[in-house]
Amino acid sequence: MATQLSTIGFDADDTLWQNERFFRMTEERFTMLLSDHGEAGDISRRLLEAERRNLSIYGFGIKGFTLSMIETAIEVTEGRVPADTIKEILAAGREMLKHPIETLPHAHETLGALSNAYRIVLITKGDLFDQERKLAQSGLGDYFDAIEIVSDKTPATYARIFARHGDGADRAMMVGNSLKSDVVPAIEAGSWGVHVPHPLTWALEHAEPPVGSPRFRAIDDLGLLPGLIEELA
Known part of the structure; x- marks a missing residue:
């Protein structure tokens, strides 16, 4: 007993x-960045697939999430993602790492x-x-x-x-x-x-x-x- x-x-x-609230907020920002390349729901689905693939490589946390966003951006744009978009994704990851608790x-x-x-x-x-x-x-x-x-x-x-x-x-x-x-x-x-x-x-x-x-x-x-x-x- x-x-x-x-x-x-x-x-x-x-x-x-x-914690999860900030991931959701960043994911919404991410889907808006890529809105010219697909529906938000489809981009979120592909991001989740990337996260699942990458867990054994990057582990859990913001850094792995950021890398998965970059990978997804490359995939949904068929390799044509602008450098400025990559820059914004990295900035979003840094903001998460600095967010007050x-x-x-x-x-x-x-x-x-x-x-x-x-x-x-x-x-x-x-x-x-x-x-x-x-x-x-x-x-x-x-x-x-x-x-x-x-x-x-x-x-x-x-x-x-x-x-x-x-x-x-x-x-x-x-x-x-x-x-x-x-x-x-x-x-x-x-x-x-x-x-x-x-x-x-x-x-x-x-x-x-x-x-x-x-x-x-x-x-x-x-x-x-x-x-x-x-x-x-």
């Missing part, structure tokens, strides 16, 4: 602070309420420099006992992290907005998985909720997490 809980892992992007509701108070009783670990994937920047700007860094920035989130990833920073996955909980990355693999590793949905979710992060698992829970917002843990005790 949760009375044995010793470690709580938290996702970062769209769990503790806004907006923490989500209840992030500070929830981390503060739990940090005295549990080991708190940030587990996030993406570009190392960008994730470090966002954590520093968020003002949440002092709540964490450990920071893990990983290339991907798999059951083995969670088993390793919760063994390193806690008492194993069976005494750990992972909290995040992505069923595919934060919840399902954590449960498969043996921990609790708590889904905190965000209004915007990247298409490549969609998965079916593991409703048959006794260690799966869903809450509407982070402010409900301390109460959920108390109920499980």
Whole structure:
């Protein structure tokens, strides 16, 4: 039961602070740049295909997204994309990397309420420099006992992290907005998985909720997490 809980892992992007919103805004800007070469929906579809192809090469994050936009621009223009358009795509990527961090509701108070009783670990994937920047700007860094920035989130990833920073996955909980990355693999590793949905979710992060698992829970917002843990005790 949760009375044995010793470690709580938290996702970062769209769990503790806004992230996908800025990708969507940049994607809209990108489709407008290429509006002479196709419909917005088709350009977005081809961008998503490029992102999917490139994940194993560039990994997750803004830099890979920017490179995928450039690749898509070359494809949809059949190699005739103007240099000024490439320049604007690069500028959009730089703007994303400099965008101020907006923490989500209840992030500070929830981390503060739990940090005295549990080991708190940030587990996030993406570009190392960008994730470090966002954590520093968020003002949440002092709540964490450990920071893990990983290339991907798999059951083995969670088993390793919760063994390193806690008492194993069976005494750990992972909290995040992505069923595919934060919840399902954590449960498969043996921990609790708590889904905190965000209004915007990247298409490549969609998965079916593991409703048959006794260690799966869903809450509407982070402010409900301390109460959920108390109920499980």
